[in-house]
Amino acid sequence: xxxxxxxxxxxxxxxxxxxxxxxxxxxxxxxxxxxxxxxxxxxxxxxxxxxxxxxxxxxxxxxxxxxxxxxxxxxxxxxxxxxxxxxxxxxxxxxxxxxxxxxxxxxxxxxxxxxxxxxxxxxxxxxxxxxxxxxxxxxxxxxxxxxxxxxxxxxxxxxxxxxxxxxxxxxxxxxxxxxxxxxxxxxxxxxxxxxxxxxxxxxxxxxxxxxxxxxxxxxxxxxxxxxxxxxxxxxxxxxxxxxxxxxxxxxxxxxxxxxxxxxxxxxxxxxxxxxxxxxxxxxxxxxxxxxxxxxxxxxxxxxxxxxxxxx
Amino acid sequence: xxxxxxxxxxxxxxxxxxxxxxxxxxxxxxxxxxxxxxxxxxxxxxxxxxxxxxxxxxxxxxxxxxxxxxxxxxxxxxxxxxxxxxxxxxxxxxxxxxxxxxxxxxxxxxxxxxxxxxxxxxxxxxxxxxxxxxxxxxxxxxxxxxxxxxxxxxxxxxxxxxxxxxxxxxxxxxxxxxxxxxxxxxxxxxxxxxxxxxxxxxxxxxxxxxxxxxxxxxxxxxxxxxxxxxxxxxxxxxxxxxxxxxxxxxxxxxxxxxxxxxxxxxxxxxxxxxxxxxxxxxxxxxxxxxxxxxxxxxxxxxxxxxx
Ligand SMILES: Nc1nc2c(ncn2[C@@H]2O[C@H](COP(=O)(O)OP(=O)(O)OP(=O)(O)O)[C@@H](O)[C@H]2O)c(=O)[nH]1
Ligand SMILES: Nc1nc2c(ncn2[C@@H]2O[C@H](COP(=O)(O)OP(=O)(O)OP(=O)(O)O)[C@@H](O)[C@H]2O)c(=O)[nH]1
Ligand SMILES: [Mg+2]
Ligand SMILES: [Mg+2]
Numbered sequence: 115x116x117x118x119x120x121x122x123x124x125x126x127x128x129x130x131x132x133x134x135x136x137x138x139x140x141x142x143x144x145x146x147x148x149x150x151x152x153x154x155x156x157x158x159x160x161x162x163x164x165x166x167x168x169x170x171x172x173x174x175x176x177x178x179x180x181x182x183x184x185x186x187x188x189x190x191x192x193x194x195x196x197x198x199x200x201x202x203x204x205x206x207x208x209x210x211x212x213x214x215x216x217x218x219x220x221x222x223x224x225x226x227x228x229x230x231x232x233x234x235x236x237x238x239x240x241x242x243x244x245x246x247x248x249x250x251x252x253x254x255x256x257x258x259x260x261x262x263x264x265x266x267x268x269x270x271x272x273x274x275x276x277x278x279x280x281x282x283x284x285x286x287x288x289x290x291x292x293x294x295x296x297x298x299x300x301x302x303x304x305x306x307x308x309x310x311x312x313x314x315x316x317x318x319x320x321x322x323x324x325x326x327x328x329x330x331x332x333x334x335x336x337x338x339x340x341x342x343x344x345x346x347x348x349x350x351x352x353x354x355x356x357x358x359x360x361x362x363x364x365x366x367x368x369x370x371x372x373x374x375x376x377x378x379x380x381x382x383x384x385x386x387x388x389x390x391x392x393x394x395x396x397x398x399x400x401x402x403x404x405x406x407x408x409x410x411x412x413x414x415x416x417x418x419x420x421x422x423x424x425x
Numbered sequence: 426x427x428x429x430x431x432x433x434x435x436x437x438x439x440x441x442x443x444x445x446x447x448x449x450x451x452x453x454x455x456x457x458x459x460x461x462x463x464x465x466x467x468x469x470x471x472x473x474x475x476x477x478x479x480x481x482x483x484x485x486x487x488x489x490x491x492x493x494x495x496x497x498x499x500x501x502x503x504x505x506x507x508x509x510x511x512x513x514x515x516x517x518x519x520x521x522x523x524x525x526x527x528x529x530x531x532x533x534x535x536x537x538x539x540x541x542x543x544x545x546x547x548x549x550x551x552x553x554x555x556x557x558x559x560x561x562x563x564x565x566x567x568x569x570x571x572x573x574x575x576x577x578x579x580x581x582x583x584x585x586x587x588x589x590x591x592x593x594x595x596x597x598x599x600x601x602x603x604x605x606x607x608x609x610x611x612x613x614x615x616x617x618x619x620x621x622x623x624x625x626x627x628x629x630x631x632x633x634x635x636x637x638x639x640x641x642x643x644x645x646x647x648x649x650x651x652x653x654x655x656x657x658x659x660x661x662x663x664x665x666x667x668x669x670x671x672x673x674x675x676x677x678x679x680x681x682x683x684x685x686x687x688x689x690x691x692x693x694x695x696x697x698x699x700x701x702x703x704x705x706x707x708x709x710x711x712x713x714x715x716x717x718x719x720x721x722x723x724x725x726x727x728x729x730x731x732x
Contacts, residue, residue, distance in 0.1 A: 157471050160651040160652050162466070163462055163465050224674070225536075225538075225702065226535075226536025226538065226647065226674075228535075256572075256702070257573075257576050258568045258569075258571035258572035259568075259572075262566075262567045262568035262571075264568075265567035265568055308702075310674065310676060310678075312676075312678050343536065345647070345654075345657075346650065347468035347651020347652060347682070347683070348466055348467070348468055348651065348680070349649040349677070349679045350649075370536075372620060373620045373657075374620075374622055374653055374656050375651065376653070379651065398535070398566070
């Protein structure tokens with residue numbers, strides 16, 4: 115199962131993190147020094163300063179309210195609070211087969227985060243579930259981006275709608291949705307070019323792509339997935355904010371969790387922007403994608419801590 | 426939120442210091458706490474921040490500072506100095522002298538910008554009168570070869586790309602032979618992205634290194650990387666002995682704390698910065714500018730004057 119793979123991937127981190135937490139609470143008094151050590155643990159997981167402080171504030175409150183005396187209980191409480199933040203905004207991925215037309219999923223994000231790979235993985239997954247899948251190659255800018263997507267579609271057994279390099283991405287998206295509708299497809303996945311959220315004209319291009327889709331289906335896109343690289347630090351918050359402002363992100367895909375990065379910035383994003391994580395990527399293969407599970411995620415981070423991560 | 430307001434926050438810290446006239450250790454402590462937060466929000470590694478603050482504290486609570494006529498100014502100067510020093514002082518160049526062809530190997534995590542940077546370097550070197558050959562040694566990522574070939578055409582540099590059913594070590598070795606045959610004097614090897622904990626793929630890089638003895642092994646790092654940057658850099662350095670770092674995607678609003686951390690843990694200089702997707706968007710890296718950016722200070726010097 116993918117979560118065991120995630121755990122294996124996180125093993126070193128987890129040993130470090132869990133080991134450090136264990137060392138921190140071992141025989142420790144429940145005092146400010148302990149909270150300072152916990153702060154270090156959370157910040158090295160990329161949770162960020164503001165959300166870390168909020169988590170520790172809640173922890174202090176619970177310690178006070180519940181009369182907690184034993185430092186050993188603290189990691190479990192912390193994991194519970196973190197899971198709580200993620201669960202408060204959790205939402206399942208949109209599923210095909212609901213409405214009359216195809217489920218339209220627009221995939222966006224900064225350069226190299228894993229968009230094309232995620233489109234490939236989703237295409238493979240939906241095909242395995244028996245849905246008819248069309249993919250639109252709306253990254254017409256990056257060298258060989260279309261070839262890359264084509265390989266993924268061949269592998270997955272999905273139809274690719276493409277134009278020539280340099281074509282208008284909105285026009286490709288329009289063609290793709292038209293084709294998906296005409297062929298009675300269940301899902302349309304639109305891959306877009308990587309762009310930094312600070313590039314105003316490129317964000318406008320994305321908005322145009324969205325508007326053009328709405329000409330064919332006013333309810334589209336039904337899902338806008340922002341693909342975030344788990345190795346990213348606090349910049350992820352700025353990415354999430356700007357992409358949401360531009361095209362109304364409905365969920366996050368957290369990729370490259372098979373490395374040692376903790377992906378803690380998704381906690382900050384849940385806390386500060388109320389955006390759910392929907393999928394996690396744990397490798398470069400077609401199967402390395404799973405729906406996000408807040409409990410599993412925090413468990414994978416905290417496993418091995420004395421209080422068992424409050425799962 | 427990471428970016429905006431930080432400069433003001435720091436300026437406020439320094440202004441408060443300045444307003445005090447004479448400083449106590451407690452004043453300095455309070456200021457350092459806020460500098461610490463600013464650095465953490467910029468993704469500077471936790472351990473690096475800790476050591477950094479300790480060094481600044483040691484210098485800043487010294488008698489000369491606390492008893493000087495402009496203590497606040499002194500403290501700010503120390504922060505700026507230490508940061509610049511961490512960044513390595515001045516621009517470090519590529520070393521492509523010696524036996525020809527000089528081999529350069531680009532390594533790094535998935536999606537960091539290796540392939541794009543290989544083409545950018547090829548273009549830059551061509552303009553310096555060199556004759557590079559690009560080598561496509563990523564046989565894993567779908568269409569990685571096509572990407573390099575397309576970029577090679579854009580920068581008008583030949584690409585050695587024998588396909589994807591070959592061992593990358595052989596491709597690299599043959600690439601160097603090919604360069605010799607064609608009289609090319611620099612070989613730029615584009616390798617597949619890999620995780621630093623992927624033992625088999627890290628070993629592949631070690632074998633390529635053995636086969637072609639690169640003059641420069643450059644680690645390509647995404648400027649948006651968070652706290653994990655040190656683990657990545659440490660591992661690549663331990664296994665390969667990197668010669669320098671290229672920081673990509675600096676055209677966004679990343680504060681780039683990863684840069685500071687990577688430099689601190691490897692001791693290797695950041696040689697270039699990537700500032701966009703186009704092949705002409707690569708520039709020599711300037712430590713002082715990056716230091717200012719990390720602190721969120723447009724112009725550190727003017728700030729020091731104001732203090
Ligand atoms: N280890 C690992 N690598 C991944 C994962 N997802 C994607 N990658 C790799 O990350 C690199 C970039 O992935 P792409 O899918 O090309 O990223 P992208 O966002 O489409 O990139 P651009 O279109 O250039 O902006 C590739 O080498 C992928 O194989 C993941 O979950 N784990
Ligand atoms: N904005 C910006 N984008 C960049 C920069 N450098 C590279 N990119 C983009 O980042 C994405 C990934 O770049 P690649 O060169 O494919 O990265 P890579 O390290 O070769 O990726 P893999 O081979 O999959 O590991 C592409 O969309 C590039 O256009 C840069 O300095 N700024
Ligand atoms: Mg892509
Ligand atoms: Mg590449």
